Amino acid sequence: DSGVTQTPKHLITATGQRVTLRCSPRSGDLSVYWYQQSLDQGLQFLIQYYNGEERAKGNILERFSAQQFPDLHSELNLSSLELGDSALYFCASSRGTGIQETQYFGPGTRLLVL
Amino acid sequence: GEDVEQSLFLSVREGDSSVINCTYTDSSSTYLYWYKQEPGAGLQLLTYIFSNMDMKQDQRLTVLLNKKDKHLSLRIADTQTGDSAIYFCAESYRNNAGNMLTFGGGTRLMVKP
Secondary structure, eight states, rough: OOOOOEEOEEEEEEEEOEEEEEEOOOOTOOOEEEEEETTTTEEEEEEEEETEEEEEEOOOOOOOOEOOOTOOOOOEEEEEOOOGOOEEEEEEEEEESSSTOOOOOOOOEEEEOO | EEEEEEEEEEEEESSOOEEEEEEOOOOOOEEOOOOEEEOOOOOOEEEETTTTTTTETTTEEEEEEEETTTTTEEEEESOGGGEEEEEEEEEEEEEEEEEEEEEEEOOOEEEEO
């Protein structure tokens, strides 16, 4: 158990809908990262927050947004969902921000868009 | 962005050693990680190495780094059926004011009894 929690574990929804994925980092970690794992794209970095502020951005679609709250939990919002958004979404956390920071991953949220 | 490449599949017999290979492209100092993913599970951190090191050993795991060729390998000694999983190599690098991991496509390790 990495100490990173994600809810829900599974999510089934329809195209055009909006969902929110939630992540709680390990105790003491200030950075939260979001990754998407899909069959065709593999594991891709989406976005990083550090102590409430956005710090790094990857190939995140404009339909997707995230935020980190004062209690350091983070939410990833996916809107206008398409079939291709079906994937496993991982959250990771680390103490700080920097290439030396080890990222610990949560169990993931499996999203199925029908 | 950076590219991290891995072979897709490896099959070994129980008790043998497994060697999973990875190549990366970043030329600056970086950290390189190995993660394990079992079916239906998240990514479990196995080990990591800084790019100025040649080798790191942690129980049954040995990481070797060839900086000149940008080649990283993970050796699992005395491979067990419980080691069957997908293994991901990842490279850490700076992105704006933060950092991110770039992952390889993963190597599926199958251990036969």
